[in-house]
Amino acid sequence: xxxxxxxxxxxxxxxxxxxxxxxxxxxxxxxxxxxxxxxxxxxxxxxxxxxxxxxxxxxxxxxxxxxxxxxxxxxxxxxxxxxxxxxxxxxxxxxxxxxxxxxxxxxxxxxxxxxxxxxxxxxxxxxxxxxxxxxxxxxxxxxxxxxxxxxxxxxxxxxxxxxxxxxxxxxxxxxxxxxxxxxxxxxxxxxxxxxxxxx
Amino acid sequence: xxxxxxxxxxxxxxxxxxxxxxxxxxxxxxxxxxxxxxxxxxxxxxxxxxxxxxxxxxxxxxxxxxxxxxxxxxxxxxxxxxxxxxxxxxxxxxxxxxxxxxxxxxxxxxxxxxxxxxxxxxxxxxxxxxxxxxxxxxxxxxxxxxxxxxxxxxxxxxxxxxxxxxxxxxxxxxxxxxxxxxxxxxxxxxxxxxxxxxxxxxxxxxxxxxxxxxxxxxxxxxxxxxxxxxxxxxxxxxxxxxxxxxxxxxxxxx
Amino acid sequence: xxxxxxxxxxxxxxxxxxxxxxxxxxxxxxxxxxxxxxxxxxxxxxxxxxxxxxxxxxxxxxxxxxxxxxxxxxxxxxxxxxxxxxxxxxxxxxxxxxxxxxxxxxxxxxxxxxxxxxxxxxxxxxxxxxxxxxxxxxxxxxxxxxxxxxxxxxxxxxxxxxxxxxxxxxxxxxxxxxxxxxxxxxxxxxxxxxxxxxxxxxxxxxxxxxxxxxxxxxxxxxxxxxxxxxxxxxxxxxxxxxxxxxxxxxxxxxxxxxxxxxxxxxxxxxxxxxxxxxxxxxxxxxxxxxxxxxxxxxxxxxxxxxxxxxxxxxxxxxxxxxxxxxxxxxxxxxxxxxxxxxxxxxxxxxxxxxxxxxxxxxxxxxxxxxxxxxxxxxxxxxxxxxxxxxxxxxxxxxxxxxxxxxxxxxxxxxxxxxxxxxxxxxxxxxxxxxxxxxxxxxxxxxxxxxxxxxxxxxxxxxxxxxxxx
Numbered sequence: 074x075x076x077x078x079x080x081x082x083x084x085x086x087x088x089x090x091x092x093x094x095x096x097x098x099x100x101x102x103x104x105x106x107x108x109x110x111x112x113x114x115x116x117x118x119x120x121x122x123x124x125x126x127x128x129x130x131x132x133x134x135x136x137x138x139x140x141x142x143x144x145x146x147x148x149x150x151x152x153x154x155x156x157x158x159x160x161x162x163x164x165x166x167x168x169x170x171x172x173x174x175x176x177x178x179x180x181x182x183x184x185x186x187x188x189x190x191x192x193x194x195x196x197x198x199x200x201x202x203x204x205x206x207x208x209x210x211x212x213x214x215x216x217x218x219x220x221x222x223x224x225x226x227x228x229x230x231x232x233x234x235x236x237x238x239x240x241x242x243x244x245x246x247x248x249x250x251x252x253x254x255x256x257x258x259x260x261x262x263x264x265x266x267x268x269x270x271x272x
Numbered sequence: 273x274x275x276x277x278x279x280x281x282x283x284x285x286x287x288x289x290x291x292x293x294x295x296x297x298x299x300x301x302x303x304x305x306x307x308x309x310x311x312x313x314x315x316x317x318x319x320x321x322x323x324x325x326x327x328x329x330x331x332x333x334x335x336x337x338x339x340x341x342x343x344x345x346x347x348x349x350x351x352x353x354x355x356x357x358x359x360x361x362x363x364x365x366x367x368x369x370x371x372x373x374x375x376x377x378x379x380x381x382x383x384x385x386x387x388x389x390x391x392x393x394x395x396x397x398x399x400x401x402x403x404x405x406x407x408x409x410x411x412x413x414x415x416x417x418x419x420x421x422x423x424x425x426x427x428x429x430x431x432x433x434x435x436x437x438x439x440x441x442x443x444x445x446x447x448x449x450x451x452x453x454x455x456x457x458x459x460x461x462x463x464x465x466x467x468x469x470x471x472x473x474x475x476x477x478x479x480x481x482x483x484x485x486x487x488x489x490x491x492x493x494x495x496x497x498x499x500x501x502x503x504x505x506x507x508x509x510x511x512x513x514x515x516x517x518x519x520x521x522x523x524x525x526x
Numbered sequence: 527x528x529x530x531x532x533x534x535x536x537x538x539x540x541x542x543x544x545x546x547x548x549x550x551x552x553x554x555x556x557x558x559x560x561x562x563x564x565x566x567x568x569x570x571x572x573x574x575x576x577x578x579x580x581x582x583x584x585x586x587x588x589x590x591x592x593x594x595x596x597x598x599x600x601x602x603x604x605x606x607x608x609x610x611x612x613x614x615x616x617x618x619x620x621x622x623x624x625x626x627x628x629x630x631x632x633x634x635x636x637x638x639x640x641x642x643x644x645x646x647x648x649x650x651x652x653x654x655x656x657x658x659x660x661x662x663x664x665x666x667x668x669x670x671x672x673x674x675x676x677x678x679x680x681x682x683x684x685x686x687x688x689x690x691x692x693x694x695x696x697x698x699x700x701x702x703x704x705x706x707x708x709x710x711x712x713x714x715x716x717x718x719x720x721x722x723x724x725x726x727x728x729x730x731x732x733x734x735x736x737x738x739x740x741x742x743x744x745x746x747x748x749x750x751x752x753x754x755x756x757x758x759x760x761x762x763x764x765x766x767x768x769x770x771x772x773x774x775x776x777x778x779x780x781x782x783x784x785x786x787x788x789x790x791x792x793x794x795x796x797x798x799x800x801x802x803x804x805x806x807x808x809x810x811x812x813x814x815x816x817x818x819x820x821x822x823x824x825x826x827x828x829x830x831x832x833x834x835x836x837x838x839x840x841x842x843x844x845x846x847x848x849x850x851x852x853x854x855x856x857x858x859x860x861x862x863x864x865x866x867x868x869x870x871x872x873x874x875x876x877x878x879x880x881x882x883x884x885x886x887x888x889x890x891x892x893x894x895x896x897x898x899x900x901x902x903x904x905x906x907x908x909x910x911x912x913x914x915x916x917x918x919x920x921x922x923x924x925x926x927x928x929x930x931x932x933x934x935x936x937x938x939x940x941x942x943x944x945x946x947x948x949x950x951x952x953x954x955x956x957x958x959x960x961x962x963x964x965x966x967x968x969x970x971x972x973x974x975x976x977x978x979x980x981x982x983x984x985x986x987x988x989x990x991x992x993x994x995x
Contacts (some may be wrong), residue, residue: 201813
């Protein structure tokens with residue numbers, strides 16, 4: 074008998090009663106403003122959050138972020154045309170290659186989760202999944218209107234079939250593996266800045 | 273005229289063998305709370321050592337015996353959360369496939385209580401008349417806490433004892449390392465866990481350690497005696513009944 | 527330490543004398559239990575979440591066959607491959623075949639306890655393939671040749687000077703005079719060294735925290751991001767998982783995710799949660815081209831329909847061991863098996879048998895804290911007792927305690943005999959205790975007296991005093 078047949082037949086043979094269908098879970102509602110809750114949670118998870126009025130403000134914000142962190146005025150942009158179309162000007166050098174472990178990179182998150190301060194990325198030809206794990210600093214853009222209360226809400230919007238990768242990103246990479254003490258930048262980015270765009 | 277509830281006292285094998293005072297203290301507390309107390313003669317052990325060791329047939333035989341002995345009482349009261357838990361939680365489990373005793377086990381379980389929670393929850397006792405001068409640390413005992421849900425009631429009653437100060441342990445809910453046969457099967461771990469509880473007790477400045485379960489107290493008193501630590505150990509029933517003027521557990525005369 | 531589970535008592539002895547381990551355990555205990563408590567308090571109605579989680583997992587176990595078939599169908603529909611393994615040997619062979627077909631020479635690994643269970647690294651090394659652990663804790667212990675001592679904090683037992691020493695020995699291309707006193711320096715060094723390994727790997731192996739049957743998706747949670755670099759960069763991705771990890775759909779995963787992270791590290795969510803469905807799409811440039819899932823049974827299906835079934839609910843959060851006074855006294859290595867603490871006590875006998883694992887369910891006081899903190903309400907002490915009953919029924923229990931208990935039970939079933947014996951016992955022990963008030967030793971070697979005295983009985987039994995009133 075094949076392993077598959079063996080395992081399945083053991084399960085079928087051994088199964089006893091019938092446990093009831095679990096009732097659908099309703100996550101506790103988010104009190105107050107979604108964006109505020111999102112910003113609050115993301116900040117607690119060591120992300121920096123800035124609220125912008127429009128997409129046009131992104132390049133200046135990026136320049137300011139790099140200056141504040143004493144980083145070179147250079148960012149990596151993914152193939153996503155919407156990011157390329159922002160009014161970058163000449164103040165920042167734009168790279169189109171994959172970012173290295175000390176570089177800054179920009180990304181556009183289609184959704185975010187207010188409950189946990191989480192960004193949601195879905196893989197696509199113009200948004201390679203590994204992008205979010207490579208740089209030293211990730212600067213993520215998310216529209217305020219795409220911040221939804223819970224993961225379940227985001228999944229409903231992402232719809233079926235699922236993309237090959239969905240990445241939920243909350244704060245920078247971290248580890249507590251040495252002496253139970255938190256250190257940032259284990260393998261993914263050491264820092265995460267989130268630009269919430271209101272319009 | 274109200275009818276006094278008929279309580280069958282399950283005295284527990286350790287109390288019976290080592291420290292009858294606890295049994296008499298329990299009787300006094302129950303009588304003071306308006307109960308008519310009987311002690312069925314054929315009780316021996318609740319069967320927990322057999323049950324925990326996986327000797328199900330022996331545990332079931334003992335359980336049937338206990339159920340027979342305690343037939344007809346309004347309540348079964350136990351000065352122990354461990355034996356109480358055996359009767360209340362595990363007898364129905366142990367006898368679930370027994371055609372006659374399954375229902376009887378459930379019926380008895382429904383009327384089985386640990387002593388102090390019985391006094392407070394069922395008899396409405398809010399305070400006792402006893403006096404006890406001392407700083408007393410209370411160890412929750414895992415079965416009392418997690419199987420019988422006893423936490424607030426002993427503290428409430430102890431707080432009403434004149435002269436008594438409760439000093440809360442840093443970790444009242446952590447296991448003391450007795451665990452019945454565990455204490456002899458894995459003595460090194462048992463020792464370490466006892467020492468943790470003892471260090472906690474000493475750090476609160478308590479001069480007395482108490483609790484609802486005699487097994488834990490025997491183990492902790494024995495460990496402290498071995499190390500020459502002078503904290504006195506008494507069962508909470510003795511303190512509440514005001515019968516704690518004799519020697520504490522393991523306290524010698526010479 | 528001898529990592530045979532039968533060596534538990536000797537391992538315990540070593541562990542109890544290890545002061546560095548003791549301080550590491552104290553740190554682990556405070557850190558995880560305090561964080562968990564805070565995060566649950568913040569959440570609000572955690573009990574409803576727990577009850578829902580329990581129901582989801584119970585339902586999944588009841589329908590494990592259809593869920594696994596649905597999962598397989600949906601993975602295949604997305605051009606992935608599902609493999610079934612009854613035993614560790616079958617699982618290792620399947621993985622080696624996949625890696626050979628992929629021409630893989632180096633393999634990066636995200637954290638997977640099933641990999642420990644089947645001893646995959648040893649098997650691959652012997653076949654000439656180099657596995658590289660990328661979770662920082664796993665990387666450190668791989669360099670040291672040690673097994674993990676905790677299921678989510680594998681290197682908790684080490685102090686930073688030990689990690690520094692390990693890095694100095696292993697990272698020989700770096701400047702030997704470099705400073706490695708700060709944790710951040712150690713993390714930074716691992717980040718640099720492993721980045722190159724991620725890029726060079728021919729294949730990546732991860733575990734799965736959950737499988738969604740409806741989507742044919744696997745979900746992993748990490749804080750480091752190593753799982754994602756492991757599976758996205760190489761051409762081949764293998765998900766190695768137990769069969770019990772599957773649930774119906776992603777909404778159920780969302781519930782369990784909330785329970786997992788809070789119960790484990792006290793986080794509302796980990797830094798990264800990744801939902802992986804099949805290989806990359808045709809027009810994507812990132813992600814594996816080959817996606818394989820290896821489903822491992824290794825005794826799990828045989829637990830269904832037994833009193834140990836509920837351990838299959840486990841979502842591997844580690845709350846049980848973080849609150850277990852025995853685990854917190856001896857640490858993970860003492861257990862000598864993949865799963866330590868209450869999880870191991872309930873599961874190991876099913877995976878490797880009671881002959882090997884008998885100490886695990888026996889070394890428990892049944893204090894019940896594990897069940898209290900389990901996010902899916904597994905009745906862990908009940909399952910441990912079940913294994914003890916099995917051990918006794920199969921005649922495997924140690925002879926002396928069985929005999930002593932048999933004597934006790936014999937007497938307990940005969941009240942007159944019992945009470946007679948108790949009267950004698952009370953007098954004899956009182957006599958032996960003398961004025962000291964406690965017995966120091968009994969003629970037979972006994973674990974009680976190794977570390978304790980026995981307080982003197984009053985001298986008469988309660989029953990005899992009561993009858994005389």
